[in-house]
Amino acid sequence: MARNKQPAEESAEFISGLKEWLKLEDETIRFANATMKKTKNKLVRMTMEMIKHDSEKHKAMQKMLIDSITKEPLILTPDDLAALSDTLNKHLAAEAKSLELADAALDASELFITRYILSYLIADEQKHHSLLAKLNELKRATVFVT
Ligand SMILES: [Fe+2]
Ligand SMILES: [Fe+2]
Numbered sequence: 001m002a003r004n005k006q007p008a009e010e011s012a013e014f015i016s017g018l019k020e021w022l023k024l025e026d027e028t029i030r031f032a033n034a035t036m037k038k039t040k041n042k043l044v045r046m047t048m049e050m051i052k053h054d055s056e057k058h059k060a061m062q063k064m065l066i067d068s069i070t071k072e073p074l075i076l077t078p079d080d081l082a083a084l085s086d087t088l089n090k091h092l093a094a095e096a097k098s099l100e101l102a103d104a105a106l107d108a109s110e111l112f113i114t115r116y117i118l119s120y121l122i123a124d125e126q127k128h129h130s131l132l133a134k135l136n137e138l139k140r141a142t143v144f145v146t
Pocket of ligand 1: 055
């Protein structure tokens with residue numbers, strides 16, 4: 001695909017925004033650690049642990065994104081996905097079933113703690129399902145280069 005201008009991703013502002021965000025992840029990890037030092041409460045500690053894990057994950061993804069723009073582009077072809085089609089479909093179905101069970105549990109729940117934990121889990125299950133669904137959609141397209 002011919003481009004008559006540089007993609008927005010290659011602008012200095014775009015990259016510096018991503019780098020600033022990447023740095024903030026370390027700060028959020030420090031805040032989570034600081035909170036954990038101050039409490040033995042299991043629910044608060046679990047929340048902080050989850051945020052820390054997510055921040056580590058965000059850092060890895062932000063780095064990959066920055067590298068894909070500044071160093072080596074990421075490429076995904078329909079062939080890459082075609083080879084995974086069967087597994088991806090089964091995985092998608094398992095995530096959909098998880099979401100169904102999680103939704104049913106939330107609907108049936110009354111207590112704050114249950115709902116707090118289930119809401120977090122549901123957001124994650126929705127995310128897993130939608131990531132896989134997006135990959136599945138790409139099977140129909142021709143070629144993707146970031
Ligand atoms: Fe983050
Ligand atoms: Fe999941």
